Amino acid sequence: MTYTIDGKTGPWELVIGLEVHAQVTSQAKLFSGAATAFGAEPNTQVSFVDAGFPGMLPVINRDCVAQAVRTGLGLKAQVNLWSRFDRKNYFYADLPQGYQISQYAHPIIGTGAIEIELQDGSTKTIGITRLHLEQDAGKSLHDQHPTKSYIDLNRSGVALMEIVSEPDMRSPEEAGAYLTKLRQILRYLGTCDGNMDEGSMRADVNVSVRKAGEDYRTRCEVKNVNSIRFVMQAVEAEARRQIEVWEEGGEVQQETRLFDTARGVTRSMRSKEDAHDYRYFPDPDLPPLVLEQSWVDQLKASLPELPDARRARYVAMGLSPYDAHVLTLEKETAAYFETVAQGRDAKIAANWVMGDLFAAINRTKTSIAEPPVKAEYLGTLLDLMKDGTLSGTLAKAVFEAMVETGKSPGAIVEERGLRQVTDTGAIEGIVAGVLAANADKVAEYKSGKEKLFGFFVGQTMKAMQGKGNPALVNDAVKKLLS
Numbered sequence: 338m339t340y341t342i343d344g345k346t347g348p349w350e351l352v353i354g355l356e357v358h359a360q361v362t363s364q365a366k367l368f369s370g371a372a373t374a375f376g377a378e379p380n381t382q383v384s385f386v387d388a389g390f391p392g393m394l395p396v397i398n399r400d401c402v403a404q405a406v407r408t409g410l411g412l413k414a415q416v417n418l419w420s421r422f423d424r425k426n427y428f429y430a431d432l433p434q435g436y437q438i439s440q441y442a443h444p445i446i447g448t449g450a451i452e453i454e455l456q457d458g459s460t461k462t463i464g465i466t467r468l469h470l471e472q473d474a475g476k477s478l479h480d481q482h483p484t485k486s487y488i489d490l491n492r493s494g495v496a497l498m499e500i501v502s503e504p505d506m507r508s509p510e511e512a513g514a515y516l517t518k519l520r521q522i523l524r525y526l527g528t529c530d531g532n533m534d535e536g537s538m539r540a541d542v543n544v545s546v547r548k549a550g551e552d553y554r555t556r557c558e559v560k561n562v563n564s565i566r567f568v569m570q571a572v573e574a575e576a577r578r579q580i581e582v583w584e585e586g587g588e589v590q591q592e593t594r595l596f597d598t599a600r601g602v603t604r605s606m607r608s609k610e611d612a613h614d615y616r617y618f619p620d621p622d623l624p625p626l627v628l629e630q631s632w633v634d635q636l637k638a639s640l641p642e643l644p645d646a647r648r649a650r651y652v653a654m655g656l657s658p659y660d661a662h663v664l665t666l667e668k669e670t671a672a673y674f675e676t677v678a679q680g681r682d683a684k685i686a687a688n689w690v691m692g693d694l695f696a697a698i699n700r701t702k703t704s705i706a707e708p709p710v711k712a713e714y715l716g717t718l719l720d721l722m723k724d725g726t727l728s729g730t731l732a733k734a735v736f737e738a739m740v741e742t743g744k745s746p747g748a749i750v751e752e753r754g755l756r757q758v759t760d761t762g763a764i765e766g767i768v769a770g771v772l773a774a775n776a777d778k779v780a781e782y783k784s785g786k787e788k789l790f791g792f793f794v795g796q797t798m799k800a801m802q803g804k805g806n807p808a809l810v811n812d813a814v815k816k817l818l819s
């Protein structure tokens with residue numbers, strides 16, 4: 338079903354293309370040896386190259402190139418063995434060189450694709466147009482002094498991957514699903530940490546609207562949106578604005594806009610600049626970037642398992658597509674699950690991770706990276722259930738005790754005497770006591786009130802403080818009643 342927004346003149350379709358800036362995970366910047374760690378004191382991670390000093394020469398960081406290639410491979414994209422760096426010229430206070438080194442005509446990565454998953458369980462393929470490497474700019478700080486602006490150049494020269502999609506998305510949901518999937522792939526690859534609140538991933542959101550069957554109309558670009566929720570809201574708000582413009586008899590002008598998160602509307606920032614305004618030309622300080630196929634092949638061979646493959650593998654292990662989806666969303670969750678499932682029943686492991694563990698994480702405000710119960714311990718707990726030491730009820734109690742104390746299941750079982758009673762003689766002794774104390778109910782049972790069977794089981798369990806093996810207790814009650 339096509340997502341549409343209704344205006345006065347009937348339904349409108351949305352067309353969305355995203356340009357994502359993803360900060361490359363690397364020790365050093367794209368063309369200098371300065372560090373890239375987030376949160377350092379202003380201007381403590383700046384080399385002469387990053388500060389745009391005259392006569393400084395950029396030297397390409399091989400690790401950043403490798404990260405871009407790995408990302409391209411993860412996006413099933415064309416890797417261009419020959420690419421080139423261009424200067425994109427513009428004047429801004431946070432750009433000391435007076436230009437950004439970027440890749441314009443010849444990007445390192447060409448066309449690829451991402452498969453997104455939607456709420457209704459369907460999937461859709463979104464085309465990737467290109468990925469190129471470029472430098473980040475510095476940051477202006479306007480709130481540090483009443484009359485002056487300060488500049489922090491720590492980010493100047495940090496490597497970014499700009500990942501451009503085809504205008505293939507048709508709803509806010511699809512835009513959100515695309516960003517979610519892209520971030521998941523980058524995190525699995527370890528090429529970008531995907532932390533949008535730290536600015537490691539930012540999206541420029543291109544939106545246009547049209548009537549069914551039409552060609553694309555003019556688009557606007559909403560710049561620098563820094564959360565997935567805001568991207569979805571910006572798409573909706575910008576589409577509604579454009580619909581109104583068209584329906585009032587106006588014409589949407591191509592321009593750059595900003596999303597006002599407080600008011601939920603987009604505002605005009607500037608008319609869209611065209612490529613020729615930037616006076617692009619090949620950077621004379623940098624030779625073309627030439628890769629060897631054998632190096633690309635090596636990177637390909639060392640790629641980790643990616644989300645789609647991992648999900649398929651979990652389904653093959655017997656998990657439902659939904660469970661496989663949830664367990665692979667974060668690679669830390671997948672790693673946890675695999676430790677628990679290793680050599681054990683995958684479905685039981687999945688139920689414990691998605692049920693009791695997720696609940697405990699929520700309750701204790703922890704995370705899967707620092708879980709309230711170690712994966713190894715949860716695995717041992719499943720073993721204790723399997724070998725009959727613990728019933729399901731006792732296992733839940735041991736799990737809660739693990740959350741509280743951090744101790745191993747073995748230690749908790751010993752300390753608290755939670756071992757399940759499987760001694761049939763002992764169980765029958767207790768059942769006999771229960772039946773003797775309830776002679777009237779036994780008589781009722783024998784005259785046909787069979788519902789009372791559960792009562793005897795319950796009383797026995799109570800007398801055993803929940804530690805009786807449920808199957809054996811059932812057997813014993815049955816035996817002594819007949």
Ligand code: ADP
Nearest residue numbers: 352353354355502503504543544545553554556
């Ligand atoms: P620029 O470099 O000027 O931003 P591009 O041609 O590279 O322009 O396109 C940028 C983004 O705009 C891409 O993600 C593309 O998918 C998207 N886009 C292009 N045309 C449209 C359109 N009519 N509606 C929505 N998005 C569009």
Ligand code: MG
Nearest residue numbers: 356541543558
């Ligand atoms: Mg753009």
